[in-house]
Amino acid sequence: MPENASAVRHQVAHAGGPSPQTCIQVARQAAILAVTAADDAMAAVCHSRSDAAAHPTPPDLDHAQGEWHATYRQLASYPCTALRRRLLHLSATVLFHPHWRGQRSAGWAALHGSRRD
Structure with missing residues (x-):
């Protein structure tokens, strides 16, 4: 390594470009913003389901989704x-999760209920 390597690095860091620390801080803030946006989008999708009243989300699925969001935030x-x-x-x-399979209709049950696989 050349003798003036640290001086050159110092000049490059202050020659108009951001320092590595600044880049890391910006990346962390961007990750936090991305997590927040993902949380907001997921919440909007979950609350906008038109059949939410007819098919309420099971407690274990709600818990798993909450854990997923918490883990995602921690990972960021x-x-x-x-x-x-x-x-x-x-x-x-x-x-x-079985909840996403939905409810079988009476017609489906009539067609497939007696069949054994």
């Missing part, structure tokens, strides 16, 4: 493998 603040794994697990729990 403190990225680590354990939180990524937890988020993946919760994503699968929410995505494949």
